[in-house]
Amino acid sequence: MIDYRQFRLSKLNTPQFSHLKLLLFWPIYGLVFLTLERFLPRQYNVIYCPLDDQIPFCEFFLIPYLFWFVFLVGMLIYLLLFDVEGFRKYMWFIILTYSVTCLIYLIYPSKQELRPETFVRDNVLTRFMAWFYTFDTNTNVCPSLHVIGALAVLSAAWHTPRFTKPGWRAAFTLVTVLICLSTVFLKQHSVLDIPPAILLSGIAYFLLYRRKRNGIDTGL
Numbered sequence: 001m002i003d004y005r006q007f008r009l010s011k012l013n014t015p016q017f018s019h020l021k022l023l024l025f026w027p028i029y030g031l032v033f034l035t036l037e038r039f040l041p042r043q044y045n046v047i048y049c050p051l052d053d054q055i056p057f058c059e060f061f062l063i064p065y066l067f068w069f070v071f072l073v074g075m076l077i078y079l080l081l082f083d084v085e086g087f088r089k090y091m092w093f094i095i096l097t098y099s100v101t102c103l104i105y106l107i108y109p110s111k112q113e114l115r116p117e118t119f120v121r122d123n124v125l126t127r128f129m130a131w132f133y134t135f136d137t138n139t140n141v142c143p144s145l146h147v148i149g150a151l152a153v154l155s156a157a158w159h160t161p162r163f164t165k166p167g168w169r170a171a172f173t174l175v176t177v178l179i180c181l182s183t184v185f186l187k188q189h190s191v192l193d194i195p196p197a198i199l200l201s202g203i204a205y206f207l208l209y210r211r212k213r214n215g216i217d218t219g220l
Contacts, residue, residue, distance in 0.1 A: 001081065002016060002017075002084060007020070019084050019087055019088050019091075022087075022088065022095070023091075025091065025095050025098075029098055029102070032102050033102060036102060036105050036140055037137055037139065037140060040106075042109045043109065044109045044110060045108060045109060045110050045111070046111060046113055047110050047112050047141055047142045047189075047192050048112065048113070048190055049190060049191055051191050052190050052191055055184050055185060057116050057120075058185040058186075059119070059121065059125035059129055059186070061181060061182035061186050062125050062128060062129060062182070062186060063182075064175065064178035064179045065179065065183065065186055067175070067179070068150060068179050068182075071149075071150060071153050071175060071179065072149045072150075072152070072153060075090065075152075075153045075156055076090065076091075078160075079156060079160065082162070083160055083161070083162075086156055086160050089156065089159070089208045089209065090152060090153075090155075090156040092204075092208055093152045093155060093156070093201075093204045093205070093208055094152050096207070096208075097152065097200050097201060097204050098145065098148070100200060101143055101145060101197075101200065104142075104143065104196075105140040108142075109139065109140065110141050110193075111137075111138050111139040111140075111141060112141050112187075112188075112189060112190050114138075114187040115138060115187045116187060129186065141188075141189050141190070141193050142189075142190070142192060142193040142196060143194075143196035143197035143200055144180075144189045144193040144194060146180075146182075146183050146188070146189070147179070147180050147183060147189075147193070147194055147197035147198065147201070148197045148200060148201050150175075150176045150179040151176065151197070151198065151201035151205075152204075153176065154172050154173060154176040155204075155205050155209060157169070157172040158172070158209075159209055180194060
């Protein structure tokens with residue numbers, strides 16, 4: 001556990017605090033994603049498969065969908081405070097997958113046209129979704145960053161000593177599955193957005209957590 005009260009900018013390059021430089025990815029990613037979303041008008045490829053029409057809109061999946069933000073940031077804060085090596089791998093997982101995803105969005109712009117025009121039910125969750133749709137674009141959807149982020153948390157949890165007990169692993173796995181399902185039940189993504197996200201996350205997982213040479217872990 002690192003005492004961050006001792007941190008000074010002059011110590012940023014020291015072994016004790018050099019991992020904090022990985023946090024610089026977030027503002028860089030934010031600017032890149034904002035540029036892709038708002039300032040690069042392009043011809044988008046519609047992502048769709050017939051299975052999408054068989055999945056009903058269900059506003060109750062808004063709960064795990066929004067919990068994703070707590071899931072992602074909560075793991076980041078925990079690792080930052082209690083597991084620096086885990087924090088490094090977690091951040092590299094996100095850096096690798098999110099960077100490749102942004103490159104895919106640039107090369108192959110995508111969008112979905114699945115959002116309902118009206119809702120069967122009128123409640124606080126559907127009203128929130130109606131408001132959410134007004135500013136959250138339906139572009140840059142394949143692969144799903146929501147799925148990738150959830151898998152980043154799950155990968156980190158399975159390799160964090162505090163969360164290796166079966167109960168913790170089951171809980172993290174359940175939340176991850178619910179988050180992935182929420183993307184299609186809220187009509188934020190097509191089913192086709194999920195497999196590429198899983199594949200990209202699987203590659204990052206292998207590189208960071210499973211890659212070994214002569215019995216020695218060589219993950220980043």
